[in-house]
Amino acid sequence: MTPLVNLADLALxxxxIVITVTGLLVLLLDVAVRGRNRGxxxxxxxxxVTVALGLVLRQTAGPARSLAFSGLHVVDNYANFFKVVFLLSTIIVILLSARTLQEQGMAVGEFNALLLFATxxxxxxxxxxxxxxxxxxLETMAVSTYALCGFLKGDQRCNEGALKYLLMGVFSTGVVLYGMVLLYGFAGSTNLEAIARAIGMGTFSNPALLMAMVLLAAGFGFKIAAVPFHMYLPDMYEGAPTPVVAFMAGAAELAGLAVLVRVFLWAxxxxxxxxSLLFWVLAVLTMTIGNLVAIAQANIKRMLAYSTIAHMGYLLIGPVVGSQLGVAAVLFYSLVYACMTIGAFGMVILLARGTVPGDQIDDFTGLAQRSPLAAAIMLLFLLSLTGIPPTAGFVGKFYLFAAAVDAGYIWLVLIAVINSAISLFYYMRVVMVMYMRDLPPQGIALSRSPALYLAxxxxxxxxxxxxxFPGPVLEFAKASAAGIAG
Amino acid sequence: MTEQGNILGFPILSLITFLPVVGVILLLLVGRERVRVIRNLAFLFSLGSFAASLLLPLYYDRSTAAVQFVERLHWIPTIGVTYFFGLDGISLWLVMLTTFLSPIAVLCSYESIKHRTKEFYIFLLILETGMLGVFVALDFFLFYVFWEVMLVPMYFLIGVWGSDRRLYSAIKFFLYTLFGSVIMLLGILAVYFYAGGQTGRYTFDVLQLMRVAYPNAPVINFLGVALSFQDLVWLAFALSFAIKVPMFPFHTWLPDAHTDAPTAGSVILAGVLLKMGAYGFLRFNLPMFPEASQHFVPLIFVLSIIAIIYGAMVCMVQPDMKRLIAYSSVSHMGFVMLGMFAFNPQGVQGSLLQMINHGLSTGGLFLVVGLIYDRRHTRLISELGGISRPMPVFATLFAIIMFASMGLPGLNGFIGEFLILLGAFQVRWWWGAFAVTGIILGAAYMLWLYQRTMFGEVTKEENKSLPDLDAREMATLLPIIAFCFWIGLYPAPFLKAMEASVANVIQTVEKGAAGKAVGAKQAAATGQVGNPAHPGGTRQSGNPAIGQSGNQEPQIAQSPDRQIAILGSRLSATHAAARVPGSVVAR
Structure with a gap:
């Protein structure tokens, strides 16, 4: 009998393991080492996280697909690509958070440990x-983020958002679980490929199976905040500490998308x-409502929350298409989206100081006069979110839309490109106040944390x-998608 | 289209295009308060770009329609994107126009831009790079990148340094154009995948994509109109370009943007940005989708004629000088589109030349308004009057540019409009007749504007002591006037360079028409007039279109539209001198 866990599994x-050990180490050091400065x-x-990132990058050169832990855990480049995105996001978020944690008197050790466990x-x-x-x-991520979202114990908005997120999250977990149970009942296995084999032999019009499909889509829909499962998101974003929001947008929701694509394509x-039809409807609803509601926001975190929703709508084009090109586009756009969205939240952190949250769009008024460099960086993120070249957001959208046109989803792309034009309106409002309004007499205080600037x-x-120069990464994304979609 | 290597041996087009960006990098290093250094540096780099571009007409091979000065590098091989720059007779003068107007735009801002000068010149230089890139890029992806990159600096120029309702105008400009662009993106992707599926090679290379024949069988029925793949893609491109031109129902962003932009912004907007729309039609729509282009001729004609007449009539009632000139652009660009869709050498060459003319004369007119605005801080016609007394030099230069815009013989506007009318008359005489009314109205609103602002008694006290132009201000207007006279008196060198490329486009469009009854008569008409007039076209090895249209003549003679063919030949007889466009004025 082979041992339950062998060394090869551990290597995979x-x-x-590195992330887990780091998380535990941070907890331990937090208690063991005395001193006021915990930075x-x-x-x-x-x-x-950087060591883990290095290990993942080394694995990308390995075999196309290796299974570990009796087929529970797979290492393929689809997973590796997403892990690179998550780890990169985590690094940026940790750097972003350094100052906020200090200024708001949050527990550095607990925060970092929870962030690592969520990762x-x-x-x-x-x-x-x-x-x-x-x-x-899913639960490891969810439980850690519930705690992170409510990290500001004294803040009412934070508590409200965290509670909404917790209730919705638990509910959605239940929905996912129900879908899984049905699927298991139908297929007799929890392995995705075994499920696919079982379904391949069965009848397609089985109502229980369709029910399982809808429940899974709804449950994952909550995780990625697809409309109409998005209600909690703006409140949660508005209340939660900004670095946590950046992590939610740049990693947690993308993880939901990663499993969604794999489960539906494999199982x-x-x-x-x-x-495909289901996601078509979800994608259109998500991008359109996200963009339209974003226009009306005065709070930049709420605006970015709706922008996140809209971007999830674009990303859902990938599963609609379901081709190799579609999955490759999802991978590439995830990376791009993580960087630009986290960057935009980083700018909110830059403007926040002490008790001033800096989260109103008007707080950016005259930033171009105060700091041309900061304004230029924000401009870059906003142009990228809109999808204007020469930014990564443009290449990502281009690739995503190309995948859909290739598969013949012309109407979907038409709606998406019009949405993209609509989004210009609210992103440019931030640009407008930064560049076209005069600096208020009291000026703008900018955070001076070097870690924040680095991030x-x-x-x-x-x-x-x-x-x-998107070439090499696009190439890698395309190769990584080969394993998951034909 | 074919391509020719780069005879200069160094990447001249990249040099011209990215020299302003080098300037931007240097500007970033200069302190904000050193205004003098900043503006001189900006001027130097835009002038450098112009100086480098002078090599283009010198080394341009006029005997061929092939793309020249080619630069080609792999950029994103995964999806077949190349860094592909090239120049032909269509883009040559537009590139020159851009490099020519940019230093003028810098120069005219020396005194009028007083705050945030560094950012202003940075955006102006980025804008120049974007515009040049649009004209020289021959890869769809690259073209689209430049097409959109250019919107950003323009948005800032209007929004930060504009007047009145600048915020509204800036976002309106951005949203309108972006909306058009994203629809074009859809068209680009459709072409990319169709051609890739046909040839097995996925590429955004425009020349490769032009070699593919796109299907013209109806695929959908929209409100009773059967539309083919070509028609749909044509419309996707056309919407984007029509917004940019702007053609009649899509023109509403233009008066706002032009009026509220700073002088340099208006000059660039009118001078170059509007040309991009027309350029897009000529570069992409016509040669890639010839059948669809034929299909939509009536639509373009109707919209152009509405633009010509409506634009001119709106000009009559404008109390604001800048708005008046903005609307005159709508009218003039109507001419450009009219000539282009005549699909004969005169019309298309006239259209292309008129793009340059409009860039010069309307750019000049905006400079004129800017000069008055700098002095009086008003653009209202009612605030002015009798300005020629305190400012005689200014009044003279204004008059020349105004005449150029009106199309007075001896100045550039005449040549362009004449050729366009010549082209339009050959197709349908009444199209030309409608267009002529636009010229009459144009003369009316221009002369009336001049009369109200320049002549008569000085009505306002503050206008009595206005200083006349200084050397710098004259330096912005005189080069434009020099070119107005040059093109007006001796247009041959300008027309010669575009001849082969224009003939090539027409040939492609005619091929598209060959199978269709509707197109055939035009082919015959253009064949008769165009053939002897343009030896440049026949000199090319294997020019099947002309022979083809000749062969079809017997069929045409029996068709009910015979008269048109006859009209075409009659025109060619009466306007024998006009065959070689260069000799129009010589006669």
Missing amino acids: AAPE WLGGVSVVG LGTMLMASAVDLLSLFVG LPGLQADW LFLAAAVTLLLGI
């Missing part, structure tokens, strides 16, 4: 090929016609470089 899970704990976390959850989700491991990953290929430069560099 090395990045996850270095963030440094420890960044080192751990671990996202990584497990990306690698999940079994409903069980999927659920473990339910026989139902593609059905779920912003990192996000800006990726956003610009992938806009000008």
Whole structure:
């Protein structure tokens, strides 16, 4: 009998192990080492995440697909690509958070440990090929983020948002679980490919199966905040500490998308016609409502929340298409979207100081006169979010729309490009107040944290470089998608 | 279309295009308060770009329609995107116009831009790069990148340094154009995948995509109109370009943007940005979708004629000088579109030349308004009157530019409008007749504007002591006037360079028409007139279109539209001198 866990399995899970150990180490050091300044704990976390990132990048050169832990955990480049996105997001978020944690007197050790465990959850989700491991990953991520979202214990808005998120999250977990149970009942296995084989032999019009499909789509829909499951998101974004929001947008929601794509493409290929239509409707609703409601927002975190929703709508084009090109576009756009959205939230952190949250669009008034560089970086993120070249957001959208045109979804792309034009309106409002209004007499106070600047430069560099030289990453995304969609 | 190597041996087009960006990088290093250094640096780099571009007409091979000065590098090989720059007779003068107007735009801002000068010149230089890129890019992806990149600096120029309702105008301009662009993106993707599916090679290379024949069988029925793949893609491109031109129902952003932009912004908007729309039609719509282009001729004609007459009539009632000139652009661009869709050498060459003319004369008119605005801080006609007394030099230069815009013989506008009318008359005489009324109205509103502002007694006290132009201000207007005279008196060198490329486009469009009864008569008409007039076209090896249209003549003679063919030949007889466009004025 082979041992339940062998060394090869551990080697395959090395990045996850490094993250876990780092998280535990941060908790331990937080207690063991005395001193008022805890900023270095963030440094420890960044080192751990960077090591994990290095390990993931090394795995990309490995075999196309390796299974570990009796087929619960897969290491393929689809998973690796998403892990790169999550780890990169985490690094940027840790750097972003350094100042906020200090200024708001939050517990640095706990915050970083929770962030690392949430990251671990996202990584497990990306690698999940079994409903069980999927659920473990999902919950690891969810429980950590529930705590993170309510991190400001004294703040009423924060509590309200966190509670909404918790209730909705738990409810959606139940929905996902119900879908999984039906699927297991139907297929007799929790392994995604075994489920696909079982369904391939069964009848397609089975109502229980369709029910499972709809429940899973709805449950994952909550995780990625697709309309109409998005209600909690703006409140949660408005209340939660900004670095947490950046993580939610740049990693947690993308993890939901990662499992969504894998589960539907791997476990339910026989139902593609059905779920493709389902996602078509979800994509159109999500991008349109996200964009339209974003126009009316005065709070930039709420605006970015709706912008996130809209972007999830664009990203859902990938599963609608379901082709290799579609999945590759999802991968590439996820990376791009993570960097630009986290960057935009980083700018909100830059403007926040002490008790001033800096989260109104009007707080950006005259920024171009106060700091041309900061305004230029924000401009870059906003142009990228709109999809204007020469930014990565343009290449990403271009690739995404190309995948859909290739598969013949002309109407979907038409709606998407019109949405893209609509989004210009609210992104440019921020640009307008930054550049076209005069600096208020009291000026703008900018945070001076070097870690924050480093994070912003990192996000800006990726956003610009992938806009000008997207070639190698596109190539890698296309190759990574090969394993999951034909 | 074919391509020719780069005879200069160094990447001249990249140099011209990106020299302003080098200027931007240097500007970033200069302190904000050193205004003098900043503006001189900006002027130097835009002038450098112009100086480099002078090599283009010198080394341009006029005997061929092939794309020249080609630069080609792999950019994103995964999806077949190349960094592909090239120049032909269609883009040559537009590039020159851009590099020519940019230093003038910098120069005219020396005194009028007083705050945030550094950012202003940075945006102006980025804008120049964007515009040049649009004209030289021959890869769809690259073209689209430049097409959109250019919107951003323009948005800032209007929004930060504009007047009155600048915020509204800026976002309106941005939204309108972006809306058009994204629809074009859809068209680009459709073409890319169709051609890739046919040839097995996925590429955004425009020349490759032009070699593919796009299907013209009806695929959908929209409100009783059967539309083919070609028609749909044609419309997707046309919407984007029509907004930019702007053609009649899509023109509403233009008066706002032009009026509220700073002088330099208006000059660039009118001088170059509007040309991009027309350029797009000529570069992409006509040669790639010939059948669809034939199909939509009536639509374009009707919209153009509405633009010509409506634009001119709106000009009559404008109390604001800048708004008046903005609307005159709508009218003039109507001419450009009319000539282009005549699909004969005169019409298309006239259209292309008129783009340059309009860039010069309307650019000049906006400079004129800017000069008055700098002095009086008003653009209202009622605030002015009798300005020629305190400012005689200004009044003279204004008069020349106004005459150029009106199309007075001896100045550039005449040549362009004449050729366009010549082209339009050959197709349908009454199209030309409608267009002529636009010229009459144009003379009316222009002369009336001049009379009210320049002649008579000085009505306002503050206008009595206005200083006349200084050397810098004259330096912005005189080069424009020099070109107005040059093109007006001796247009041959300008027309010669575009001849082969224009003939090539017409040939492609005619091929598209060959199978269709509707198109055939036009082919015959253009064949008769165009053939002897343009030896440049026949010199090309294997020019099947002309022979083809000749072969079809017997059929035409029996068709009910015979008269048109006869009219075409009659025109060619009466306007024998006009065959070689260069000799129009010589006679």
